[in-house]
Amino acid sequence: MSLDVLNPTPEYLAFWRERHVCTLTTPRPDGTPHVVPVGVTYDPEAGLARVISNKNSKKIRNVLAAQGAPQGPARVAVCQMEGRRWATLEGRAVIRTDEASVAEAVARYAERYGRTPSPNPDRVVMEIALDRAMGRA
Secondary structure (H helix, E strand, O other): OEEOOOOOOHHHHHHHHOOOOEEEEEEOOOOOEEEEEEOOEEEOOOOEEEEEEEOOOHHHHHHHHHHOOOOOOOEEEEEEEEOOEEEEEEEEEEEEOOHHHHHHHHHHHHHHHOOOOOOOOOEEEEEEEEEEEEEEO
């Protein structure tokens, strides 16, 4: 079921606020999918999903490699499921390294997952500019 990214149903948004491990799919330079477990936060007001990570991780390297590609920023997807409920968000990803963006992402992660990540000077945030939402919540 297709949904409005900026105006999700209350049930869909509530599902994204529950504590769930998600998957992130990024394209490798050869075009094959790289799928890993991550924590994700969804900000419909800004039209963003955020994933915090170490700057040297494969998922971050995949997104950075795509930034100079002719097709533009990497197209990625995040997904979560529980029983018959599922939700997927898709969009174009960029990597932010500035302190304010990383701090915002960490604060949102702490709110959703109930714990503040340990300090990490190599932390970055993947911001996904969302253009598609699907699911059944």
